[in-house]
Amino acid sequence: MKLFKLQPEIHRFDKFSEFVDEFSVGKKDVVIVNNSIYEEFIKKLDLKSIFISPKKYGSGEPSDEIINKVLDEAGNFEFDRVIAIGGGAVMDIAKFLVLDNVKDSLDVFERKIEFKKTKEFIAIPTTCGTGSEVTSYSVAEIKSKNTKMGIGIYEFLPDYAILIPELLKNIPYKFFAFSSLDALVHAAESFVSPKSNPYTDLFAEKAIELILKGYKQLSENGREHYSEIIETFLIGSNYAGIAFGNTGVGAVHALSYPLGGKYHVAHGECNYEFFTPVFKKYTEISPKGKINKFNELIISILDLNKDADVYEELEKLLNHIWEKKKLNTFGMKEDEILKFTESVIEKQQRLLGNNYVHLEKEIIENIYGDLF
16 A cells, blocks of 8 residues: 655755746746746846736636646747746646647546656645645646536646745745645644545644644734744645645535635635634544544643643634635625535535545534534
């Protein structure tokens, strides 16, 4: 049984210019990057590379329509390498450019074509959440289906993951909060996954520890100090990516997809909504399994009394980072409690199959209802 794989070679640089020099970035590279990062860190270097900004085709989370337009633009150029500089959205889009002869990204999500990787891929995160620089996954909103779909294939694994803390120093607080919460969920879902093992647990545990201890610092010193300890979260996100890249994620992500797809709620915020409710259900259903070790880990990191209500205390800390909202505040309607439940069961079996324990339809519906 396969236990663990780490594909990308991981590098760290203090400055973006150091990466450019060591990797000889030039005219045969297509760089997928949004304008804000380009203007602040890249423009002054006067590189001769091909630059494509996905934001010209739409903002927010990636969609199959945006991916297709980026594919069309890239098709006008000859290039040997794909360099993705950005958050999970940029990386999820860029991964399609490494494949040969892709015209419609939906064909990839639905596995209708043969996958052939023809380009080297370098991934440079500018947020501290997705861990996409070390995973084979891409997730996008599928406009025609009004939901999100994800796919994980070997060809999407980057060849190099580059960590440059400089690129995260000015990240807006909202993006820091959503992305780091996303990383925490990745690590937590990896830890309780049926596919978890001693190797993935090393990375998942350390990611959880780094992120929660970082949150404790912000709780004590003020959350405006997040940029001072941003490298802690960058590394934590990277560890979480390594962990869930080997185990996958489960119900938290599955329940988040209909909300994100319908109401364009940020992926990290969606996962945050369902994180503790799903894990509470896991604890109720099978309290003596791996979930017990997870709860003990949280008690240790947060320095709680062993009889403390783990999820109440965890919620207090997480709400200091970002206040959780009711689902109706995003625009969700009451009749969508059942619709979302049915959508999850119909379309997210890939994720539900990776749950710590099976969640019946009634339980999923109750989670939506309680959060509504």
